[in-house]
Amino acid sequence: MAFTRPxxxxxxxxxxxxxxxxxxxxxxxxxxxxxxxxxxxxxxxAVLPLYLHLFVVWPYSPVSDDLVSLLMRPEPNETLYEWxxxxxxxxxxxxxxxQSRVVAATxxxxxELNPNEAEPAARALERYWTAFLxxxxxxxxxx
Numbered sequence: 001m002a003f004t005r006p007x008x009x010x011x012x013x014x015x016x017x018x019x020x021x022x023x024x025x026x027x028x029x030x031x032x033x034x035x036x037x038x039x040x041x042x043x044x045x046a047v048l049p050l051y052l053h054l055f056v057v058w059p060y061s062p063v064s065d066d067l068v069s070l071l072m073r074p075e076p077n078e079t080l081y082e083w084x085x086x087x088x089x090x091x092x093x094x095x096x097x098x099q100s101r102v103v104a105a106t107x108x109x110x111x112e113l114n115p116n117e118a119e120p121a122a123r124a125l126e127r128y129w130t131a132f133l134x135x136x137x138x139x140x141x142x143x
Contacts, residue, residue, distance in 0.1 A: 033062035041090035052106045073128040104132035
């Protein structure tokens with residue numbers, strides 16, 4: 001079953017409220033990848049770790065396409081640019097530096113694991129997230 005109406009998205013928010021992403025049922029959200037479109041930015045950031053996990057462990061699921069679309073910084077020539085830009089900025093603006101580094105590392109890991117399916121993730125990484133990979137290396141302890 002998919003979230004085809006905002007009412008269903010509101011019900012999903014009830015499922016989310018008061019729970020960490022570790023307490024959520026991954027299959028519920030894997031089957032409802034379109035929640036990424038309906039959830040508000042705050043709820044989306046709360047479940048982003050769950051979706052990043054599903055992205056890596058279930059790379060051929062609907063989660064992959066929807067998550068990469070969400071994580072892709074839009075370009076001005078794209079259809080619905082203003083809406084996509086507001087959505088992207090609303091999500092990334094709520095992420096901490098550490099969370100952004102995790103997103104970047106997850107995209108890179110997905111690309112390494114799935115080279116034949118990596119082009120959209122590579123574009124998302126290139127458009128925005130690569131800078132966080134460099135920051136991760138710079139802040140890593142020497143050893």
